Amino acid sequence: MSTLLEKQISVNRIVTTSIEHARAIEDPARAKIVEILYRQALSADQITSGLKKAGYKKALTTVRHHLEILKNSGLIEIVRIEEARGAIKKYYGTSTKLLDFKTPEDFDSKYSKIINNTSTKIEKILNGLTTKTNKSKGKKSKEYSQYLTIEIMNRAMTNILEKSAKK
Secondary structure (H helix, E strand, C coil), X not given: CCCCCCXXXXXXXXXXXXXXXXXXXXXXXXXXXXXXXXXXXXXXXXXXXXXXXXXXXXXXXXHHHHHHHHHHHCCCEEEEEEEECCEEEEEEEECCCCCCCCXXXXXXXXXXXXXXXXXXXXXXXXXXXXXXXXXXXXXXXHHCHHHHHHHHHHHHHHHHHHHHHHC
């Protein structure tokens, strides 16, 4: 048997999530709920309306089921409870921002120069950060050094993106 094609794959993207988070957002409607709830607290009725506007026609009971899955995974939480005419109304919110987009076909060729130049500069900063996270004491801490580095970068990047969105 001869090899007809062989391609070297280089790692250029790391996605951090837990299995629980991945399972929770594997349904496109649940991912849309997280996106809808970012920075605003909504009730199940309001979420159902938001989903409908986004093209997801879901029954209120289905939305409540999705909310329970997202809540159990830790992606959303109850942020307010109100009593209205003897009924309890829960409002949900999240601090998780999902970036959902499709990249154009010419993305790599169009942005490769800025990505390469900027990546090189950021790598120098990360080398110092990685050295610090690798010095963590205990076996368990060393297992999480990569995650710790990514979490630090994630939070820093989130702060920058949030500040630029407010301007």
